[in-house]
Amino acid sequence: MSRAERWVALITLSGLLALAGCGRQPETPSGEGGAAAASTIELMVPCGQLGPFSEVVKLFEAENPSVKVVFAPENMVPIVTKIVNGKATPDVFLSMGDLEVDLVEEAGLVVEGTRTKYAANSLALMAPKDNPAGVKTIADLAKPAVKAISIADPEKNSVGMHAIEALKAAGIYDKVADKIFIMAMAADTKDATAKKQVQASIGYYPCAVEVHIEGAPPAEEKELKLVGHIAPELYEPFWCEGAIIKGAKNPEGGKKLLEFLTTPAAQDVFTKWEFVR
Numbered sequence: 341m342s343r344a345e346r347w348v349a350l351i352t353l354s355g356l357l358a359l360a361g362c363g364r365q366p367e368t369p370s371g372e373g374g375a376a377a378a379s380t381i382e383l384m385v386p387c388g389q390l391g392p393f394s395e396v397v398k399l400f401e402a403e404n405p406s407v408k409v410v411f412a413p414e415n416m417v418p419i420v421t422k423i424v425n426g427k428a429t430p431d432v433f434l435s436m437g438d439l440e441v442d443l444v445e446e447a448g449l450v451v452e453g454t455r456t457k458y459a460a461n462s463l464a465l466m467a468p469k470d471n472p473a474g475v476k477t478i479a480d481l482a483k484p485a486v487k488a489i490s491i492a493d494p495e496k497n498s499v500g501m502h503a504i505e506a507l508k509a510a511g512i513y514d515k516v517a518d519k520i521f522i523m524a525m526a527a528d529t530k531d532a533t534a535k536k537q538v539q540a541s542i543g544y545y546p547c548a549v550e551v552h553i554e555g556a557p558p559a560e561e562k563e564l565k566l567v568g569h570i571a572p573e574l575y576e577p578f579w580c581e582g583a584i585i586k587g588a589k590n591p592e593g594g595k596k597l598l599e600f601l602t603t604p605a606a607q608d609v610f611t612k613w614e615f616v617r
Contacts, residue, residue: 381593383411383432384419387527388544389580391551391558392459392613393434396606400597407593413552415525416440417496423449423585431594434582436526436544437461437498441581450583451591457579458601459615463502464545465567466533473539478506478570481540482515488538489519490529498578499526503542506574534563545569546614558613572617580615 385393390413397409412430420440422428424447435441444450467475473485481489494500500522507513521538523529529541530548548566549558560566582601584594600606610616 379406379593380408380410381432381590381597382430382588383409383434383594383597384423384428384430385411385413385434386416386419386436386580387413387552388416388436388547389413389434389459389551390554391556392609392615394554395609396601399605399609400600403600404596407596409597415527417493417525420444420496423447429585429587429589431584431588431590432582432597433585434580435498436580437502438578438581439496439498439501441583443496444583444585449586451586451588454584454591454595454598456582456598456602458582458598458606459580459610460617461498461578461580461615462545462572462617463499463506463570463575464543464548465570466530466541466543466548467539467565467567468533468536469563469565471565471567472536475540475567477567478510478574479512481507481519482512486516486519486539488521489516490521490523490532490538490541492526492529492543493522493524496524497526499542499544502575502578505576506542506570509574530561530564534561540567542570549614551613577617580610 397411401407401409416436419433420443423433423444433444441450441455465475465478467473473483475481475486480486491503492500494504507516523532526543526547530543532538533541548564549560550556551558582598584591588594
């Protein structure tokens with residue numbers, strides 16, 4: 341398959357995955373119809389946090405029995421787009437990294453002083469399960485055996501932005517730039533790797549294990565090989581972050597939930613799900 345043909349295939353896959361979302365029907369957040377009761381906290385949550393966040397919500401509701409948390413898991417790019425375009429106004433917006441919150445903040449939609457870091461995130465190097473190119477380190481991406489590398493759009497995804505940082509810091513960006521396929525979302529890069537459309541990808545480390553199945557334990561995906569962490573000194577540290585959105589119906593409830601995400605009980609859950617550096 342030529343490089344042009346691979347590009348068409350990857351773009352097609354990216355579009356299909358964007359339509360697919362997380363595979364769970366989101367509950368309607370405020371701004372998209374329906375009035376929220378004072379005891380309800382409405383969130384938009386990244387697919388990559390569905391596993392741990394589902395556990396954290398149970399802990400939070402157990403401590404706050406009069407509160408109901410309603411959350412809509414979805415991929416990060418559509419979440420940001422909906423908020424910035426005024427199509428959704430959740431009480432709380434959660435992100436996989438810093439860039440997405442920057443974009444919402446630049447749009448003037450973050451309540452000042454509410455931006456909260458709650459779970460360390462990190463970069464992983466992934467390959468197809470049989471790893472035909474023999475990728476072991478980030479330096480191996482420059483080898484001739486690696487013909488294509490998938491990275492999420494660095495203008496819209498924290499993982500893509502920090503992946504470019506890592507490639508530059510490793511001194512190989514100029515060598516691999518023409519191998520890089522920019523894809524819409526982090527989920528797209530992982531799926532392209534599992535389908536052997538690329539020889540490697542850089543993604544969120546927690547997403548290298550299956551984290552978007554509610555009620556299921558973390559487990560490495562069958563068709564992916566987690567090569568390992570990318571050395572943290574190669575990119576700026578970043579965390580999953582949350583913030584209160586201007587126009588939220590229950591900002592005080594949202595603040596209480598954000599505070600809970602930083603508690604030891606919540607942190608233990610995120611650690612179990614590999615949100616560590």
